[in-house]
Amino acid sequence: MVFVNVNELKKVYGNITAVNKISFTINNGEIFGLLGPNGAGKTTTISIIATLLKPTSGDVTIDNYSVTKKPHKVREILGYVPQDIALYPTLNARENLTFWGRMYNLNGKELKERVDEVLELVNLTERAKEPIKNYSGGMKRRINIAVGLLHKPKLLVMDEPTVGVDPQSRNSILETVKNLSKEGMTIIYTSHYMEEIESICDTVAIMDNGEIKALDTVNKLKEIVGNENTIKVFLHSPLTAERKTILLKTFNSSIQIKDREIYLTTNDGNDKLIDIISTLQSLDLEIDSVDIIKPNLEKVFLHLTGKSLRD
């Protein structure tokens, strides 16, 4: 069942079109990934979904409520986790959550229970009495997520929740998202880390320049680049012009050479791997490392936009 319906959404800032008439739907209980580089239009899109920003044209409905016509209804069922931390550093985690809970009209026993539950969800019950200023960046982000969950939203919108967090908090955040989804929550997860999107999302929209370039399941998106692998060889020292010419002639268009790095695309299993290694050996070139890069969303992005996600 469709839970979120984004219809011809457009946002213009002066002469910048941040979001250019995008449309997509998200089903109930789905983890929907929005993947794109800095400036793609992700934050603008989810800010409109979260009723924080008005679109120039188009609309979004959540559970059939329009974000432009019924924003108060949308806010009742939506939790938003912003990139910035919105917590009081001198108050402890429990006090911060209690403050935000009151903003959501929670009181008394219900408020206390919800604060306990969300602390448990983000694995910070044991640290709940410490002031936020003692927390690591990752722990602050986890409390930020807990704030977004206080009123039991049906849809959770997360804006790059793992940027700059330690690996332990990162794993904890990803686990929390998976568990919430298992319980039936619909989640929009934006990130420019394709590994995270690959590991948790059911459906992914690849966004660039305010447009959706592709939208599908992770596996279907990977099919865009076929089953092509890339062999990456790191040489001990840079190539001479003469050896570079020999390699380019031998492997034609399937090879790319950048200083000490050689990239070779291949569909034919190990044959190319053996070829390149024996050719390099015959040229007396010392190899530092060899990697096989399998199809991933980074490659899909490169294929669709001609640029790297991290450019």
Ligand SMILES: Nc1ncnc2c1ncn2[C@@H]1O[C@H](COP(=O)(O)OP(=O)(O)OP(=O)(O)O)[C@@H](O)[C@H]1O
């Ligand atoms: N308030 C604003 N005024 C003018 N331009 C803006 C404003 N907010 C965003 N933009 C521009 O709109 C485009 C999309 O920005 P947006 O923040 O939505 O991208 P993003 O994909 O979320 O990137 P990031 O990962 O860096 O947050 C960018 O070119 C940005 O400079």
